[in-house]
């Protein structure tokens with residue numbers, strides 16, 4: 001069993017606004033700076049890392065399906081508001097059966113009740129929530145150390 005070599009980071013709706021969007025919840029880091037750090041770390045580890053953001057549910061579903069064709073072996077995903085609504089994205093992740101970590105910048109469990117429900121968590125290898133942009137880096141560190149089937153590090 002080998003560590004993931006081909007990682008996809010997916011960002012859901014409104015995350016393109018990071019840096020200016022509700023900084024008390026999401027911090028001041030821009031999506032570009034978060035992605036840059038992930039790309040750098042992946043490069044250092046000799047791993048291919050692609051990232052994709054969309055505000056459109058169907059586009060995210062398409063990107064998850066494409067991940068299987070591209071040979072992606074680990075996904076880091078912040079489904080943003082679709083966390084709480086999207087059976088379509090959940091089904092896509094179940095269909096491709098690629099292990100994934102669910103990331104949220106804010107601590108969703110310290111916020112409104114509607115954010116406590118996730119359509120993803122029970123399928124995820126794990127969840128990182130409440131550490132701002134660092135959460136993606138923590139998820140990547142896990143991915144770099146984990147086995148491709150989502151097993152123990």
Ligand code: DQA
Nearest residue numbers: 078079080081104105106115
């Ligand atoms: C979020 C939390 C969601 O509830 C919210 O809709 C988002 C971002 C987070 O990263 O904290 O857009 O996923």
